[in-house]
Amino acid sequence: xxxxxxxxxxxxxxxxxxxxxxxxxxxxQAQSTAAFNRDTVVLDPAHGGADGGARINDHLEEKDxxxxxxxxxxSLLAARGFNVVSTREDDLGSRSGTPLSTDQRAEMANRAHAxxxxxxxxxxxxxxxxxxxxxxxSSLAAVTQNASSNPAPTSPxxxxxxxxxxxxxxxxxxxxxxxxxxRETLPLASGRVAMRPLDNLMCPAVxxxxxxxxxxGSDPTPLSDGDYQQRVAEAIAGALIFWKNQAQPPSSISPAxxxxxxxx
Amino acid sequence: xxxxxxxxxxxRAGAVLTFIPRIPWSERPLARFNAAxxxxxxxxxxxxxxxxxxMAAFLLHxxxxxxxxxxxxxxxxxxxxxxSNATEPFTLDLASDSDGSVTxxxxxxxxxxxxxxxxxxxxxxxxAEYALPxxxxxxxxxxxxxDVFLLKLPVAASAPxxxxxxxxxxxAVINLRGSFINDHPSGVEVEMLTLLSIIGTLHANFPxxxxxxxxxxxxxxxxxxxxxxxxxxxxxxxxTVAAGGSSQ
Numbered sequence: 012x013x014x015x016x017x018x019x020x021x022x023x024x025x026x027x028x029x030x031x032x033x034x035x036x037x038x039x040q041a042q043s044t045a046a047f048n049r050d051t052v053v054l055d056p057a058h059g060g061a062d063g064g065a066r067i068n069d070h071l072e073e074k075d076x077x078x079x080x081x082x083x084x085x086s087l088l089a090a091r092g093f094n095v096v097s098t099r100e101d102d103l104g105s106r107s108g109t110p111l112s113t114d115q116r117a118e119m120a121n122r123a124h125a126x127x128x129x130x131x132x133x134x135x136x137x138x139x140x141x142x143x144x145x146x147x148x149s150s151l152a153a154v155t156q157n158a159s160s161n162p163a164p165t166s167p168x169x170x171x172x173x174x175x176x177x178x179x180x181x182x183x184x185x186x187x188x189x190x191x192x193x194r195e196t197l198p199l200a201s202g203r204v205a206m207r208p209l210d211n212l213m214c215p216a217v218x219x220x221x222x223x224x225x226x227x228g229s230d231p232t233p234l235s236d237g238d239y240q241q242r243v244a245e246a247i248a249g250a251l252i253f254w255k256n257q258a259q260p261p262s263s264i265s266p267a268x269x270x271x272x273x274x275x
Numbered sequence: 276x277x278x279x280x281x282x283x284x285x286x287r288a289g290a291v292l293t294f295i296p297r298i299p300w301s302e303r304p305l306a307r308f309n310a311a312x313x314x315x316x317x318x319x320x321x322x323x324x325x326x327x328x329x330m331a332a333f334l335l336h337x338x339x340x341x342x343x344x345x346x347x348x349x350x351x352x353x354x355x356x357x358x359s360n361a362t363e364p365f366t367l368d369l370a371s372d373s374d375g376s377v378t379x380x381x382x383x384x385x386x387x388x389x390x391x392x393x394x395x396x397x398x399x400x401x402x403a404e405y406a407l408p409x410x411x412x413x414x415x416x417x418x419x420x421x422d423v424f425l426l427k428l429p430v431a432a433s434a435p436x437x438x439x440x441x442x443x444x445x446x447a448v449i450n451l452r453g454s455f456i457n458d459h460p461s462g463v464e465v466e467m468l469t470l471l472s473i474i475g476t477l478h479a480n481f482p483x484x485x486x487x488x489x490x491x492x493x494x495x496x497x498x499x500x501x502x503x504x505x506x507x508x509x510x511x512x513x514x515t516v517a518a519g520g521s522s523q
Contacts, residue, residue: 064501065461073461132502134462138373141464151471151514153507154486200375202516204467205504220463225373 046124049255052088053120053128053214055098056081060110067135067234074102076133076234080221083244084129091252096123114170117211121173126258127184127251128216130209133234137222139198140243142185144217145210146203148178153205173211176261180215184254188217191250195242198224215258219247360385367401368475370468371411374518377471379479394423394447394481401476402455412468415458421492424448428485444485447477447511453492459500466503475514484511 056077058064064073078099085095098116103109111119120128134141146152153171168176185201192199209218221243224232232239309317362383370377384400386393398420406416428444459469470489477484487509490496496505 058501062501132463134460134465136372136460136462136465137375141375141462143463143467150512151474151509153504154510200464200518202375202464202467204463204502205470205507205509206463206467206498206502207504210504218463222462222464 046260047126047214047258048094048124049126049258050092051094051096051123051125052251053096053098053123053125054081054084055116055120055128055130055208057130057132058110059099060103062110064132065134065136067133071235073133076221076240077131078102080131080133080240080244083240084131084247087244087248088251091248093251093255096120096125113208114211117173117208120208120216121211121213123214125214126255128212128214129247130206130212130216130218132218132220134220134222135234137200137220138225139200139222140192141220141222142189142192142199142201142217143204143206143209143220144181144185144201145174145178145212146205147172147175147210149203151203151205168213170211173213174209174216177213177215180258180261181217183257184215184250185217187254187257188219188247188250191246191253192243195246197242197246215254219243360388365397365400366476366479367397367404368472368479368514369401369404369412370472371518372413372465372468373411375464375468375516376518377468377475377514377516379475379515390481391423391425394425394477394484395420397476397480398423398449398473401472412465412472414460414469415455417454417458418452419455421450421452423450425481425484443483445481445483446486446488446508447481447484448488448490449473450490450493456491456496456499461500461502463502466499466501469499470503470509471514471516474509474511478511478513481511487511 056074058072058074058077060074062074064077066072067076078101081097081099085097088095096119098111098119174181189199189201204218206218209216221234221240223234224239234240312320362385364381365384365386367380367382368377369380382400384397386396386400399418402414402419403416404410405412405414424447426446426448428446430446459466474487477487489499489505491505499505
């Protein structure tokens with residue numbers, strides 16, 4: 012009798028440990044990838060402080076252009092009902108006196124669970140707008156020891172490949188922005204980029220690099236041109252209105268969310 | 276006239292004059308010289324004189340020998356027939372900033388035969404294309420690549436097995452010059468195009484190269500010019516991109 016009771020107790024304990032072992036990966040996955048806040052957009056004006064980025068001209072640095080573009084975009088998005096989280100609202104973007112690192116920016120963006128994360132850049136080279144999505148999941152993805160093209164839902168999300176789950180959503184967001192910019196007849200190109208913090212973002216993320224508009228027979232439109240910045244900002248804001256309703260969480264997250272909901 | 280030579284010893288000035296050898300046919304000074312100078316001093320004088328002459332002759336001889344030796348070293352006379360590599364067709368993946376494209380272009384180039392030196396020369400040629408005035412992806416002129424090392428994969432294998440030895444794959448470690456990095460234009464697109472161009476050119480001409488890693492002056496570096504990641508190991512793949520950036 013005593014042995015039967017002990018066997019029952021041990022079997023119950025075994026089932027409990029087994030169920031915890033099965034559910035834990037889903038719970039961890041669910042904690043790391045929550046659903047979107049559809050009204051939240053993260054803006055990351057790149058560079059800041061001592062890191063001026065590219066030198067646009069003698070008096071203008073990339074960090075100033077990205078901050079100005081982010082300010083325009085912020086007001087346009089706020090007017091459309093978005094909650095905008097910016098990783099940098101002044102030159103430094105932090106009270107500590109040192110600019111935030113790319114990891115800190117990614118961490119701030121990931122906490123927002125935003126429906127879109129936009130990393131803003133500017134360059135004196137190129138022509139018009141360059142839309143970049145993470146190279147993760149493409150043929151140009153970094154070579155790693157245990158890299159797999161389709162990570163399993165239960166596999167842990169590594170920091171360097173955090174964006175990998177969101178690549179389809181990021182490509183969709185880039186496509187939406189590309190369409191909006193094309194309507195504005197702005198020259199644009201797109202590609203996959205290997206760049207931080209894009210690879211560390213757990214949200215649909217796109218890098219938007221603004222360059223001067225070069226046309227034959229006339230002077231290029233400079234990046235400091237207010238009308239040009241306004242056109243770009245309005246096109247992006249318009250695209251995000253559509254994206255807000257279209258965005259779907261990554262397919263590998265949905266069952267995890269339902270499991271975690273059942274568990275709770 | 277009396278000259279003082281040592282304390283308490285004096286000689287006549289005329290005796291000093293006899294130290295100067297006179298012409299042999301003048302009997303009188305020589306006789307006076309022989310009479311005034313002791314024999315052993317005269318012998319010593321002639322021995323020293325002969326030594327000076329011999330040393331001068333020896334120095335002249337050595338100078339001639341050294342001259343001949345240096346002339347032999349600088350001899351540029353061709354002893355072996357020069358080897359000239361024939362030009363071969365090579366594929367360069369050329370980037371364009373205007374539309375974000377990377378296009379494969381064929382060039383006839385004569386390159387060295389040693390693979391690592393060949394890869395370095397090829398990349399230098401690629402960068403020289405970008406330094407031309409009408410380049411679509413303008414970069415500063417000057418040497419860009421210090422070295423290219425081709426390492427067999429896996430790099431950390433303890434003992435090569437026969438299975439590993441069959442398909443030889445290589446990791447290309449490209450050591451860029453700091454001056455090239457410092458002069459490189461800054462921007463996401465322009466930096467990515469440079470990386471894609473280098474990776475694609477290596478992939479097209481060195482089929483064994485499957486991975487590419489970058490160093491700058493022998494050290495790892497975070498970004499190329501503030502944007503594109505230089506710390507990761509890139510796969511060597513076809514990086515040609517159509518205008519507007521639709522492939523990869």
